[in-house]
Amino acid sequence: MTQYTFSFKALMLAAALALPSMAFAADPVMMKDGVMTDHKGMTVYTFDKDTGGKSMCNADCAKNWPPMMAPAGAKAEGKFTPIKRDDGMMQWAYDGKPLYTFMKDEKPGDMKGEGFKDMWHMPKH
Template sequence: MMKTTILAAVALAAFAGIAQAGTTTFQAVNTPDGQVLAGQNGLTLYTYDKDARDQSVCYGSCAQNWPPYIANSSAQPFAHYSFVVRKDGQRQWALNGEPLYFRAADKKTGDITGQNADSGNWQVARPA
């Protein structure tokens, strides 16, 4: 019985850590296009239709205009959120396997300048 109680306490602590990581790493923000997923800085996150599942193809000038959402070294995947590993070894956040990016032109919370950009290849990410 004691073993079950200890395991339950460990599981609860792990879940609490995961929940906290999610609330500090991502947030939902209101925009003229409804709620969107934003990073810790409050700026809208986007997905790129040309990316493959679990792989980014946005490098060079693409990454200058669409900075990848890079995870810090202590970040852990949780729920629908995981990482893709970029060519330089950095871990980029992904939602359901889709790499997440900011738009350099977005300056404040609620900006969605990248919605349907590049012939519709960029989409705002929606909260999971």
């Protein structure tokens, strides 16, 4: 029994140590009913002022539109890429457009940010 417990703990430790290095081999978002969401089910948005893979949403903007942060060393496939923000942190982008959630979306399925000020939109996947 002791050996089994030790082996299970060793396996769990090895898995935990391996996870950061794997850092998203799959898409960092999901599709739910045709809408791109984060892994908590919250709607994802892009900002029209973002160009060239650079986020223009910083400071107060980023408080209202939290960036979808990517872990250090993150890698993705297809149209998903991590980009570096002005603060040096990494953020997910889709097809070159940085991704965000919206603070007024209170629960999964909310889409209150769609069309906000004609500059925030749900990306087409």
